[in-house]
Amino acid sequence: NAKSVIIGDLMGVGKGRQLAAMTRAAIKDDRPVLFFTDNPALFTDFIARDVATVLRKRPSELVENIRPYIVNSTADASIIDPEFEGVRRGAHGYVFKAASAAAKKGKEIDSSVNMVLSSYSQLGAVGRQAKLEAIIDWLKRQDRPPLLMMDESHKAAGEASNVGQLMQSLVEHVTEMDGSVVYSSGTALKGARNLRVYGSALPDVGLPTDRLVELIEQEPLALQEALSFEMARGGALIARELDNTNVARETLSLQDIDPNRYAQVLEKVDLFANHMAELLALGREVKAWSTERERELENLVKETTHSEEERTRALGLVNVHYQSPASRFHHLSNYLTLSINGVFLEDMVLRSISEGRKPVIAVANTGDALLRDLISQQLEENLTGDDEVAVVAPGGEVRLSEKPNLGHVVKRMADRLLTVKESNGFGVTADVRLEEYEGWLVDFNRRVDEADFSLLSLSVIDDLSAALEKHGLSLGEITGRSFTIRQADDGGYVASSRAKPLKHDVVSAFNNGRSDVLLLNQSAAVGLSAHSSPAVGFDVRPREMIKAQMQADVAQERQIDGRINRVGQLHPPLYTIPQQGLASSDRLAQLFNRKNRSLTSASTATRENESNISEALDLLNEVGQFVSFEYLSNNPDIAELLDINIDVD
Numbered sequence: 175n176a177k178s179v180i181i182g183d184l185m186g187v188g189k190g191r192q193l194a195a196m197t198r199a200a201i202k203d204d205r206p207v208l209f210f211t212d213n214p215a216l217f218t219d220f221i222a223r224d225v226a227t228v229l230r231k232r233p234s235e236l237v238e239n240i241r242p243y244i245v246n247s248t249a250d251a252s253i254i255d256p257e258f259e260g261v262r263r264g265a266h267g268y269v270f271k272a273a274s275a276a277a278k279k280g281k282e283i284d285s286s287v288n289m290v291l292s293s294y295s296q297l298g299a300v301g302r303q304a305k306l307e308a309i310i311d312w313l314k315r316q317d318r319p320p321l322l323m324m325d326e327s328h329k330a331a332g333e334a335s336n337v338g339q340l341m342q343s344l345v346e347h348v349t350e351m352d353g354s355v356v357y358s359s360g361t362a363l364k365g366a367r368n369l370r371v372y373g374s375a376l377p378d379v380g381l382p383t384d385r386l387v388e389l390i391e392q393e394p395l396a397l398q399e400a401l402s403f404e405m406a407r408g409g410a411l412i413a414r415e416l417d418n419t420n421v422a423r424e425t426l427s428l429q430d431i432d433p434n435r436y437a438q439v440l441e442k443v444d445l446f447a448n449h450m451a452e453l454l455a456l457g458r459e460v461k462a463w464s465t466e467r468e469r470e471l472e473n474l475v476k477e478t479t480h481s482e483e484e485r486t487r488a489l490g491l492v493n494v495h496y497q498s499p500a501s502r503f504h505h506l507s508n509y510l511t512l513s514i515n516g517v518f519l520e521d522m523v524l525r526s527i528s529e530g531r532k533p534v535i536a537v538a539n540t541g542d543a544l545l546r547d548l549i550s551q552q553l554e555e556n557l558t559g560d561d562e563v564a565v566v567a568p569g570g571e572v573r574l575s576e577k578p579n580l581g582h583v584v585k586r587m588a589d590r591l592l593t594v595k596e597s598n599g600f601g602v603t604a605d606v607r608l609e610e611y612e613g614w615l616v617d618f619n620r621r622v623d624e625a626d627f628s629l630l631s632l633s634v635i636d637d638l639s640a641a642l643e644k645h646g647l648s649l650g651e652i653t654g655r656s657f658t659i660r661q662a663d664d665g666g667y668v669a670s671s672r673a674k675p676l677k678h679d680v681v682s683a684f685n686n687g688r689s690d691v692l693l694l695n696q697s698a699a700v701g702l703s704a705h706s707s708p709a710v711g712f713d714v715r716p717r718e719m720i721k722a723q724m725q726a727d728v729a730q731e732r733q734i735d736g737r738i739n740r741v742g743q744l745h746p747p748l749y750t751i752p753q754q755g756l757a758s759s760d761r762l763a764q765l766f767n768r769k770n771r772s773l774t775s776a777s778t779a780t781r782e783n784e785s786n787i788s789e790a791l792d793l794l795n796e797v798g799q800f801v802s803f804e805y806l807s808n809n810p811d812i813a814e815l816l817d818i819n820i821d822v823d
Contacts, residue, residue, distance in 0.1 A: 177352075177353070177354045177355065178349075178354070178356075178357075179356055179357070179409070179410055180358075180405065180410060180411045180412070181193070181356065181358040181412055183412070184360045184732075185360045185732060185735060186416055186739050186740030187360075187414050187415060187741055188741050189325070189360070190219065191228065193209075193224065193323050193356065193358055194220065194227065194228040196321060196323065197323070198229055200321040201289075206288060206289070206290075206312070206313060206320045206321070208290045208292075208313075208323065208344075208348075209289065209291045209292075209323050209325065210291075210292050210294055210323070210324050211291075211293060211294070212293065212294060212325070212326040212329040212700055213293060214246040214250050214272075214291075216325065216326075216700065217246075217251060217252075218256070218269075219678075219701045220325070220701075221242075221253050221291075222254060222255060233253075233256060233269045234255055234269060236270075237269070240270075240289055241289065242287065242288075242289045243284070243291070244272040245291065246272055246293055246296060247272055251293075252268050252270065254269070254676065255268060282311060282312070283308055283312035285312070285315045285316070292309075294341070295337070297330075297340040297341060298336045298337040302336060302340060303340075306344065309344070310344070313348070313351060314351075319351055319354070320348050320351055320353040321353060322345065322348045322355045322356070323358065324357050325359075326358070326359055326701075327357040327358060327372070328729060355375070357375060360733070376401075376405070386401075416740075416741065418739070421739060421746045422747075423751070424748065424751070425750075425751050425753045426750050426751070426752050426753060427753045428754055431522070432521065435517060438629060439514055439630070442580075442625070442627055442630055443514070443756065446580060446627070449618075449621075449622060449625070450506070452618070453584070453587060453588055453591060454816070457500065457817060460591060460592075460608065461498065461817070463594070464494040464496050464594055465494075467594070468492060468494040471492045471596065471598050472489055472599075474599075475488045475489055488599035489599060490599075494596045494597075495595045495596075496593075496595075497587075497590050497591060497593075498817050500818070501817075502587060506587075506758075508723060508726075509539060509632060510758050510759075511754070512541075512634055512722060514754050514756075514759075515722045515723070516630075516637060516638070516722065518752065519720070520638060520641040520642070527691075530716065531715055531716045531717065532684070532690070532706075532713065532715045532717050533691050533692075533717075533719075534717055535691065535692070535719075535720050535722050536693075536695070536719055536721050536734050537693065538695060538696070538724065538725050538726060539632075540635060541578050541632040541634065542654075542655035542656055542657055544583065544632055545577075545578050545633065545657045545669060548582070549657065549669050552573070552574055553572060570671060573662070573666055573667070574666065574667040574668070574669055575667070577628075577633045577636075578659075579627045579629075579630055579631050579632055579633075580627040581623065581625065581628075583632070585619050588615055588618050589615065592607060592608045592611050592615060593607055593608075633659050635649075635651060635655070635658075636659050640660065642690070648688075648691070649691045650680045650681075650683055650684050650689040650692045650693070652677050652681070652693070652698040653694065653697050656671060657670065658670055658672045682710075684711075685712075685713055686712055687713035694734065694737070700733050703740055704717065705717060705737070705738050705742070706738075706743045706747070707744060716745035716746075716748065717738035717745070717748070718748040718749075719735070719738055719747060719748070719749050719750070720750045721752065724763070807820055
C-alpha cells in the first residue's frame with residue numbers, strides 16, 4: 175500500500191523533520207493532520223522545532239498556518255515557545271496552550287481545526303471511546319483525505335491494549351477515507367505481537383496477519399529480518415542510521431578507579447549475598463508451608479462441594495502464593511548494579527568533565543519507591559489518634575534517620591516473604607501472616623542493620639547532586655520521581671516532595687551551559703536533543719553518556735542512546751559502561767545483547783549492531799541453556815539453593 179509507510183530511521187537521524195515535511199505538504203493541500211505520540215511534552219519538540227524549521231517560520235508565527243486541537247489537558251501538553259525569555263505565565267511563553275478538560279468536555283472539535291495532537295495515553299484513559307469518536311467525527315466533516323502520523327508508533331502497537339485496539343480502529347477509518355498513514359519509530363517492528371497496528375504497511379505475503387504473527391514467534395530473528403527486508407524492498411519501510419564510525423564505546427573497570435573502595439564494595443556485596451542465601455533458605459520453608467496449605471484447601475473443597483462441576487471449578491481457583499526471593503533476582507540485580515555504580519559515579523563524572531566532555535548519566539531506577547516506603551513508615555510512627563492518612567504535602571518535609579540503601583531492599587523482601595496470599599476456591603482471598611517467623615524477622619533486620627549497607631546507597635541521584643554541588647557543579651534531572659532527600663546539618667536526613675521542571679527547560683539549561691551534568695531515565699527516552707550542536711545550544715562540548723544502569727526495555731535503551739547521537743552534531747559521543755566484575759552485572763549485559771539482536775534484526779534486517787556490549791559473554795543461548803541444565807542436574811544442591819526445579823523450570 176503506497177499510502178502507508180514506516181519511517182524506521184534509527185535514533186537521531188531526523189524522523190521528526192520528515193514528519194514535519196509531510197505536515198507542511200498536507201497543510202498546503204488543506205488536508206487534516208493527526209499527530210499521535212508517546213508523550214505530550216513532545217508536541218513542543220515537533221511543532222516549535224521541526225515544523226517551524228520546515229515552514230521557515232519562528233515558533234510564534236505558526237498561528238498563521240496551524241489551527242491545532244490538543245486532546246491532552248496537562249501542562250506539559252502546551253506547546254512552548256523556545257525563543258521566549260522570562261517567566262511563562264498565562265499565554266505568555268507558549269505558542270499554543272492546551273485547554274482544560276472541563277473546557278473541552280462535551281464539545282466537538284471545531285471544523286476550522288486543521289491539526290489534532292494527542293498522546294496515545296488519551297486512547298487508554300477514561301473517556302477514550304468518546305475522544306476517538308470526536309476525532310472521527312471531525313475527520314468526517316473534512317473534505318480532504320487525512321494524514322495520520324504515529325510518532326513512536328511502537329508505543330501504540332500492543333494488540334491486547336485499549337490503545338492498540340483504538341489506534342487500529344483509527345487507522346482503518348483513515349484508510350477508508352483514502353487517507354495516508356505514516357508510522358515513525360526507530361524500533362517499530364520490535365516483536366511479532368505488535369505487527370497488527372502496521373497492517374496497512376505490511377507486504378502481501380499470502381498469509382493472514384494472525385498466521386504471520388504465529389510464524390514470526392516461532393523463528394523471531396530470521397523471520398523478522400526477512401520481513402523487514404521485504405518491506406524495505408517494497409518501499410514500505412525506510413530505515414537510515416547515522417555513521418557511527420567515530421562513535422566510541424568503552425568499558426571502565428570500577429576497580430581501576432579506586433581499588434580500596436572497590437574492595438569495600440566487594441565486602442558489602444558478600445554480606446548481601448549471605449543475607450540473600452538466608453532468605454532463599456527461609457523461602458524453601460515458606461514454599462513447603464504453602465504447598466501443605468494448598469493441599470488442605472483442596473481437601474476442604476472436596477469435602478464441601480456437592481457436584482463434580484462445582485468441585486472442578488473450585489479446585490481450579492485454589493491457590494496459595496508466596497513471593498520467592500529467587501523470583502526477585504533480576505529486580506535485585508538492577509538495584510545492586512545501581513548502588514555499586516553509584517559509589518563511583520562522582521569519580522566518573524569528574525573524569526568526564528576534566529577531559530573536556532559534558533556527561534549525561536542514564537539510570538533505570540530512581541530509588542523513589544524505597545524512599546516512599548521510608549517516608550510512609552516515619553509518618554505512620556508520627557500519626558496521632560486523629561490522623562488517618564500519612565502524606566507529604568507539596569513543599570513539606572519529613573525527617574529521616576537514614577537514606578535508602580541496599581539493606582532496605584533486603585529487609586523489605588524479608589518482610590514480604592512472611593505474607594502469603596491464599597484463595598480458598600470459593601471467591602475468598604486473604605493475606606496470611608506467618609507469625610511464627612516474626613522473631614526471626616526482628617533478628618534478621620537487626621543483623622542487616624549491623625552489616626551497614628549505607629555504602630551501597632540507593633539515593634544515587636541526590637548523592638551525586640550533593641557531591642557535584644561541593645565542586646561548584648550543577649545537575650539537571652529528567653525523571654518522574656516524586657521525592658528527594660538531603661543530609662541535614664545534624665547528620666540526619668530530610669525528605670521532601672520534588673517539583674518537576676519542564677523537560678525542555680532542563681535540556682535547554684544543559685545545552686546552553688547553565689547546568690553541567692544531565693541525568694535521565696526512560697522519562698527522557700524520546701524526543702529530546704542533548705547532542706553537541708549549535709542548533710540546540712551554544713555549549714557544544716563532546717557528550718559522554720555514563721550507563722549507571724541499562725533500561726529493562728531494550729527499545730528505551732536504544733532511544734536513550736539517541737539523545738546524544740544525532741544529525742548535525744559537531745563531535746561524536748562517547749558511551750561509557752562501568753564494569754563491576756560481578757556475575758549480576760554480566761548477566762544484565764548479556765540480556766541486553768540478546769534483546770538488542772532481536773530488535774536490530776527487525777529494524778535493520780541484521781542482528782549485528784555497534785551498541786552490543788562486546789565484552790559480555792554470550793551465554794544466553796541454546797548452548798548456555800544446555801550447559802546450565804547439565805550443571806544443575808549434576809549439582810542439585812545449587813538448584814535447590816536457587817529454588818529451581820530442573821524438571822519443571
